[in-house]
Amino acid sequence: MQAFDAANKPTLRKIFRTRRRLTLEAEPNLQNRIRDQARQELRRRHREGELHQSVGLYWPLPGEVDLTPLRLELVKELGLSPALPVADGQGNMTYRSWTEAPLASDGCGIPAPLDQQELSAEKLSLLLVPALAVDRRGIRLGYGGGYYDRLRCQKSWSEVPALVVLPGACVSVQPLPSDPWDRPFQGWLNENGFQHSLP
Template structure:
């Protein structure tokens, strides 16, 4: 078995790369993210932008709450392993089933109430396949047609963009693109 081609190997490799890059470029990410959102998001569209609460080593985008006039939503995972998004209206957050802060005291949003998903990753390849931690939460959510129709973008350092295809399972759902410290890039479709 080729260990380099396994998701476990790739996760270990990219986790350390990402950690160093995020430390080195954290200010660049905030500025670039704001610039990109102004370009790609219809400012008059009042639907929420789904973001994430950053875990250790992930790019911190939660300050968008204070820097943007856009409504934001955070994901939460329930006891059954289902991920839902909730509008982030106040600073009153509770921990979800995995201990991640979320506005779980709100009503879960329907897909039509969300216009964009910004998602963390350990790596992404040029076709938009994301390497996460292995829980499959985003893949399960985005396997539903209504959620799959929402533009979903990975937030990632340039050093974690794999020029070679990442290991993929049949349930993996590619993302539409990524935002790095260099800006926004669309993923190449599998027909390219």
């Protein structure tokens, strides 16, 4: 199947943003279903010894699946440390531990643990990342800032397992446009559970 043209990225963002919004509005319980699948996947990976230290979550923007309720479960049930991304507003991003300390706005105005120490890639066992869309190859369509792209282009970060979190309606059968710096995600989580990207 022919891929979307790269010039269509702004149009695709509008299409999938609308699709995501309408999907979530049509099924009020969808967020809970996706969150439950994320919870089950975290527990499975923990049982199989894949999660050792920190798990990267995200602070949800409007329309994104809210995984923040999983923070306490990571700590209390699995003995893992949650982490959040911290963006500088200039295209760079790091992860820091998400503790009980108050969050403050990062360079993009998103709540983040600014007072915590920066974590190296080796401290992260898994990244859960929001998206507007993902295709079956694991190519993610984000908002165009390139923060996750720049981070995951670094060799150490490219080796950290990473999954996209979104409704199933936003999994594109048609290949999404990709750039040389795009790193495919290992898969995605939606209301139907974890799906592997195609090789």
